[in-house]
Amino acid sequence: MSAHIVYDSAPLGSVIRYFDGTPKPPARFTRKVVDWQSRNGTGRLVKKEPPRSRATYSSPACFTLHEGDFGEGGIIVVSVRRTWSVESDLRFEIVERPAIGMVRVLQDLGDSRELLHLARDREAAERWLASYRYSRAYLEEVSADEVGADVIEGRTAA
Template sequence: MSAHIIYESAPLGSVIRYSDGAAKPPSRFTKKLAGWESRNGFGRLVKKEPPRTRTTYSSPAYFTLHEGDFGQGGIIVVSVRRTWSVESDLQFEIVERPRIGMVRVLQALGDSPELLHLAENSEAAERWLAGNSYGRAYLEEVSADEVGAAVIEGRTAA
């Protein structure tokens, strides 16, 4: 599916796979493999930003995937995120949606919220939030209505 469909239909916390459709090159071709890996992968949807129009420029809507954290001893040194415009030529697929009862820890920044953490339940979300202080964080439970609407509208994970 297109990037625009992901922006419109995937809820925050979904795992999204992206691909350019090319076959993975053999590992001995390190430069080709690095190029392929930059256009093929997966991540958790953490932010969706609407289109912006200003007097001097305009930008299309975009979304951000969190691909992973790197560090040692519980300390995150680098957090890898990739952002795509809804005009991207890549193909996207919703691999997994948040389940009913999961709780999103969100932070209000700008025009749209950002996913900080996806917890299995409200107790786990409260524990995570107690250990990670964010001034504008709030909790949002994944409801049966949200999941049911996705099924009715044909937006279930492939």
């Protein structure tokens, strides 16, 4: 599917796979493998931003995938995120959608919402929020209505 479809139909918290359709090169070609990995991977959808138009600049809609955190001893040193424009030439696939009963910890940033954490239930989300103390964060539960609408409209995970 195209990046437009991910932007339009994937809910925050979905696991998205992106790929360019080329086979992975043999491991002995380290530079080619690194290039291939930059265009093939997975991440959790954490943000969608609407298109913007200014007097001297305009940008298309985009979305951000969180690919992972690196650190040690519970301290995150680097958080890897990639932002893709809806005009990207890559192909995308929704691998997994948030299940009913999961709770999103969200924060509003300008015109968009950002997923801070996806918890298995409200109690886990409240514990996470108490530990990480975001001042403008709020909770949103994944409802049966949301999941049911995805199934009815044909937006189930591939």
